[in-house]
Amino acid sequence: MSRIKTRFDALKAEGRGALIPYLQAFDPDLETSLELLKAMPAAGADLIEIGVPFSDPSADGLTIQAAALRGLKAGATLTRVLEMVKRFREGDDATPIVLMGYLNPIDSYGPARFCADAAAAGVDGLIVVDLPPEEADLLEDDARANGLDIVRLVAPNTSDARLRQILPEASGFIYYVSITGITGTRTATEDELAAAMPRIRAVSDLPVAVGFGIRTPSQAAVASRTGDAAVVASALITTLAATLDDGRATDQTVPRVLGQLRELAEAVRG
Amino acid sequence: MSTTATPQTSAPAQPNSLRTGPDARGRFGTFGGRFVAETLMPLVQDLEAAYDAAQADPMFHVKLSYYFRDYVGRPSPLWFAERLTETLGGAKVYLKREELNHTGSHKLNNVMGQILLAQRMGKTRIVAETGAGQHGVATATVCALFGMKCVIYMGATDVERQKPNVFRMHLLGAEVKPVTAGAGTLKDAMNEAMRDWVANVSDTYFLVGTVAGPHPYPRMVRDFQSVIGEETRTQMMEAEGRLPDYIVAAIGGGSNAMGIFHPFLDEPEVKLIGVEAAGLGLDSGKTAASISRGRSGVLHGNRTYLLQDENGQIEEAHSISAGLDYPGIGPEHSWLNDIGRAEYVGVTDSEALEAFQLLTRTEGIIPALECAHGLAHVMKLAPTLDKDKIIVLNVSGRGDKDIFTVAKHLGVDL
Numbered sequence: 001m002s003r004i005k006t007r008f009d010a011l012k013a014e015g016r017g018a019l020i021p022y023l024q025a026f027d028p029d030l031e032t033s034l035e036l037l038k039a040m041p042a043a044g045a046d047l048i049e050i051g052v053p054f055s056d057p058s059a060d061g062l063t064i065q066a067a068a069l070r071g072l073k074a075g076a077t078l079t080r081v082l083e084m085v086k087r088f089r090e091g092d093d094a095t096p097i098v099l100m101g102y103l104n105p106i107d108s109y110g111p112a113r114f115c116a117d118a119a120a121a122g123v124d125g126l127i128v129v130d131l132p133p134e135e136a137d138l139l140e141d142d143a144r145a146n147g148l149d150i151v152r153l154v155a156p157n158t159s160d161a162r163l164r165q166i167l168p169e170a171s172g173f174i175y176y177v178s179i180t181g182i183t184g185t186r187t188a189t190e191d192e193l194a195a196a197m198p199r200i201r202a203v204s205d206l207p208v209a210v211g212f213g214i215r216t217p218s219q220a221a222v223a224s225r226t227g228d229a230a231v232v233a234s235a236l237i238t239t240l241a242a243t244l245d246d247g248r249a250t251d252q253t254v255p256r257v258l259g260q261l262r263e264l265a266e267a268v269r270g
Numbered sequence: 271m272s273t274t275a276t277p278q279t280s281a282p283a284q285p286n287s288l289r290t291g292p293d294a295r296g297r298f299g300t301f302g303g304r305f306v307a308e309t310l311m312p313l314v315q316d317l318e319a320a321y322d323a324a325q326a327d328p329m330f331h332v333k334l335s336y337y338f339r340d341y342v343g344r345p346s347p348l349w350f351a352e353r354l355t356e357t358l359g360g361a362k363v364y365l366k367r368e369e370l371n372h373t374g375s376h377k378l379n380n381v382m383g384q385i386l387l388a389q390r391m392g393k394t395r396i397v398a399e400t401g402a403g404q405h406g407v408a409t410a411t412v413c414a415l416f417g418m419k420c421v422i423y424m425g426a427t428d429v430e431r432q433k434p435n436v437f438r439m440h441l442l443g444a445e446v447k448p449v450t451a452g453a454g455t456l457k458d459a460m461n462e463a464m465r466d467w468v469a470n471v472s473d474t475y476f477l478v479g480t481v482a483g484p485h486p487y488p489r490m491v492r493d494f495q496s497v498i499g500e501e502t503r504t505q506m507m508e509a510e511g512r513l514p515d516y517i518v519a520a521i522g523g524g525s526n527a528m529g530i531f532h533p534f535l536d537e538p539e540v541k542l543i544g545v546e547a548a549g550l551g552l553d554s555g556k557t558a559a560s561i562s563r564g565r566s567g568v569l570h571g572n573r574t575y576l577l578q579d580e581n582g583q584i585e586e587a588h589s590i591s592a593g594l595d596y597p598g599i600g601p602e603h604s605w606l607n608d609i610g611r612a613e614y615v616g617v618t619d620s621e622a623l624e625a626f627q628l629l630t631r632t633e634g635i636i637p638a639l640e641c642a643h644g645l646a647h648v649m650k651l652a653p654t655l656d657k658d659k660i661i662v663l664n665v666s667g668r669g670d671k672d673i674f675t676v677a678k679h680l681g682v683d684l
Contacts, residue, residue, distance in 0.1 A: 055452070055583040056569060058461040059307040059468065065451060077581040103568045108582025130305045130568065134295065143640060155309040157471055162312065180309050181469035 003096040003124045004149055004172045007047060008228065010209045017224025018046035019268040020209055020232030021261055022100070024067035025050050025084055026076035027240065032249040033071075035090050036257055041095045043258045044265020049127070049231060052081050052101030059129045061184035063234040063241070070247060078114065080104045082121040089122035098125040098151060098172075112142045119146035125172045127151045133166040140169075151175050151209075156192070156197075160199060167204040173234060174208045176227060184234025188215035193226040217267030224268045232264055288535040288611060291602065296485020297573075299608060301601035304484040306571045309468045313476075314571075318486045320391045324492075330386065337382050337496065341415070344379075346370050346498075346660070348505035353632040361655035364514065364662045366502050366530060369637065375667030376498060376526045377408035381477060383494030385412040388475035395419040396468065398477040399463040401428055401456035401522065402593030402640070403435025404667050405479030410444035414657060420444040423462040426454035428592045453586040456522075456596045460570050480523025481600030484571030488600050495529025501616035503533055510660060516651065518543045519664040520644040521614070522558070522594035524603045526666035541613070543605060545647045547589035548616030558587035560599045561607050561614040571636055574601040584632060590675065591617035593667075621646040623679055626669065635670050638667035639675065 011018050021040055027033055040048055053071035057064060085097055099118065106128065107116050118126070126148055131139065136150060144152050149172025154163065157180055167174065176186035176196065188196075193210060200208055210223035211231030224228035239260050243252040291298045304314055324330040338344040349365045368376040379400075388396060396418050400406030406422040412419035422439055426448040429436055439446050452458035467476040478487045481495070499517075506514055517534060519527035521544040534540045546559035557563055560575045567576040569584055577585040577597035589595040606612040617625075622639055625646035630636045637645065641664065648663050655661075669676070677684045 056457065056461055058464045059309075060569070062451070072583060075380075079581075104576075104578065104584070105582035107568055108578065108580070109565075129307050130571070132304060132306060132308060132311050134311075135303055135305055153308040155307075155312075157312045159312060160310060177307075177309060180471045182465045186467065 002147060002149065002172070002174070003094065004047065007096050008173065011046060016269055017227065018209070018229035019044055019220060019224060019265050020047045020049055020226060020229050020231045021045045021236055022049040022051060022231060024064065024071050024237060025052060025081040026071035026074040027067040027237070028070045028244055028247055028249050029074045029086065030080070032253055034084055034087060035254050038091060039254065039258055040261060041092055043261040045095065045261065047096040047098060047229070049098045049100050050081065050085065052078060052099055052105060054102040054105060057102060059182060060169070061182040061234060063184045063237050066171070066241065067237045078109050082117055085121040085123055096124040097122060098127055099123055100127040101129070103128050103131050106139070111139050115142035115146045115148055119148055124147060125149035125151050127153070127175055133169065141151070153177055154200060156180055157194060163203045167200070170204060170206055171228065172206070174204060174206050176200065176208050176210045177212050178210050179212050181212070183212055185213060187215065187219055190222050190226065193223065197226055217263050220264045221267040221270065230268060236260060272356055279618045288533060291605070292485060292489055297598065298602045298605035300566070301573050301604040302485055303573050304571060305568045305573065306484045307468060309471065310484070313467070313471055314484045314486070316391070320387060321486050321490050324387055324390055328500050329558050333386060334383055337386070338379070340384060342371050342378050343495065344371070345501045345505070348502060349511060350509065351633050355652070357628070357632050358649060358652040360652040360657065361515070361659035361661045362657070362658065364506070364509070364635070365654055366498060366528060366637070366662055366664045368498060368664060368666045369635070369668035373408050373411050374409065374670065375404040375638065376495060377405045377479060377585055377617050379497055379529065380410070380491050380494045380525060381405070381408045381412050381480065384477050384490070385416055385418070388418070388477065389416060390488045391475065392473035393473060395421070396477050397423065397463050397466045397474055398479060399423050399456065399459040400479060401425070401433040401459070401596065402591065403428070403439070403671060404593060404638070406444070406446070407435050407438050407442070409477050410439040410442035412421055413444060421466065422457040423457045423466070425456060426450045428455055431675060432592055432671060433674070438533055455586065455592070457584065457587070464570070480525040481528045481602060482523045482570060482572055482574065482598060488572065488602055491525050492528045492602060494530045495525050497621045498526065498529040498664065499531060499533035506662065513537055514660040514662045515539070515547040516541045516543060516659070516661040517650050517664070518545060518644050518651070518661060519543045520594065520640045520666065521599060521603060522547070522640060523598070524600040526564060526664050528600055528602055530664045531606070535611060538653055543647060544610065544614045545610055545644045546614055546616050547591060547594035548618045549579045549588040551618055552616045556588040557616070558589040558595045558597070559616045560597060561604065564597070566604070569598055572601045574598050574604045587678045588624060589642065590679070592642045593638065593674070594643065610636070615647055617643040623676065625649055626676060635665065636669040637665050640667060640674045641665045
């Protein structure tokens, strides 16, 4: 059974939703982001999303874009991000890792080789922002052959007809982009979330992770309760960025981000 | 949801026609498609359905023709450039005068079509990206004409080097938002416009300025620009009683080239040449020649030739012309290149500067730096051809906006 399914099943038995922190690989350097990654499960991460830096992240807000540029400057490549996952796996074989990014670096690497190498490195799922279901055949067979889940995204303006069309093929979990907009901007209200979930659940039994605009512990608690998981990205990166000195990590970088993660985790665990 | 894209060309679809693309998935061969975030999928699908409906509605065409004739100023003339021809000493050179359109470039053809579509769709707010500012000015113009709110994203670098166009947009009532991300050029403006669109899905129409972006934009913009090639065909038959031997056009995203090429795709005797900006030289690393120096990849919603590093990160393009320094190109051009139907060549900044001055001195026409690239290739090609050969150059825009850039390179302080 995949790590993603195992983890969600376990949380269901525990009766709570998941917290999924996001980390931009190599932000602001490999050592710092690997240290953060390794410490995240103990600080309350149930699954971890690793952002693969891309030069033109057009669905992300300025916070994540800046993190991606720091990562690229620090030498991030897809090969090195997979190396980083491999090093994480040496000490943790249970926490699911999902890579999130844009298609072009994967396309450049070669989809078949990428899926094989990602699975070998210990990656469990992929979220490719600019790969809608209509184009997913580029990656799907290779992903399936290597046991990788391709996480499908759903937005508030995705129609019921479209949900019926795109969700039956989904695996792993469903990522609900809770606002129309870019990352790190507006936050969906509890009512908006409560209204959206039944539409998705009518079509799919997969867990639903709620992302985009979740900043505070109470927002994370609501999202993980209404859906099955809360994804927190920009809020953690904002904290990280505030600790940097001239773009470099300081002794505050790792403790502050982990401190925030613990607060989020406490709220999610109620 | 509409998944069947009817081929939209002015000619009836023929089984062996090169004009019937894109296919139902929005692809030209392996290029094109719809690589967008889920939030944008419903929007591009709605747009495709609305465009299909508009294409099938005779009233839409009547309306578009009316605005083309009485507002844009079409047809634009096809001018026999006699002095230029004599100077080059070879093939006869004709100029398709798109710079005579209202607002001074071919861009108005496309925005006129799209604003009518936006109106049909009930949208009230327009966002657009611009490089040199020609598309921004054209968009701001039709927004003024139709009373729509207009937001233009423009790279901060371009805002600086294209001040006259920025001022024009302000006069027309548009809000110009400088983009500082990346190198602050067209690629970054495109990212910002997409972000705005995804955040304002209910009332906003994204008015793309070239034959790129997710399906149906490449097809739609090409269709609106095909008026250039259709007129050229008629005018050429009137002037010479035959089709031209060569059609030359500059390529950034490639909309003026696609517009003049498309009606001739099924005429193998007409050679089509797209001229990319080689910047400081094709091998200088400072270039915008995505076909000559790029490879297939995915950016801004479509698969096409892109300037990128070995890890798939997009590289900044360089050209003296703000309108050409885009690291990608319309997907239909990538396909025409791969099947060998069109040829793509590079012209450097300094060659373009020389051509800019030549056209000004011989014909009294100050071309945009974009089309000076096309002319620079004509200057190489025409002298090698017999006097009975015919070249048509698409003069896609006028050069008023570029006089500051040109002055700087010529060492003149304005």
